[in-house]
Amino acid sequence: MPSAPGPGRPVRGSTTGRPLMAALDLFGRRWALRILWELRDQPLGFRTLQQRCDGMSSSVLRQRLLELLETRLVERGTEESYCLTTLGKEACDKLAGLHGWAERWAADLAAPGPEEQAP
Secondary structure (H helix, E strand, C coil): CCCCCCCCCEEEEEEECCCHHHHHHHHCCCHHHHHHHCCCCCEHHHHHHHHHCCCCCCHHHHHHHHHHHHCCCEEEECCCCCEHHHHHHHHHHHHHHHHHHHHHHHHHHHEEEEECCCC
């Protein structure tokens, strides 16, 4: 039985497993987005990936990698590495837009708000 969220199966927020809800359930799992983000530029080995993810536990990393492999966002590369599949790269491309927005949001929050500006 599959352990990762997937379209067509009940997931958090959807008893029917609508594709968007399945994706949100998968991406909402602890560390899943971080793993995809760290793999966006190059394949990485397990230990390097663990270090880049602020030293997350090896058991959590292993579980997330299994889920991402099952959902075909990540695949095994050469020499014990992990890399993004075409679907994984497309997901990261979409995340890049969110990343740009988050940077603008952070800058906006760092600037004085209307109530903080002098009259």
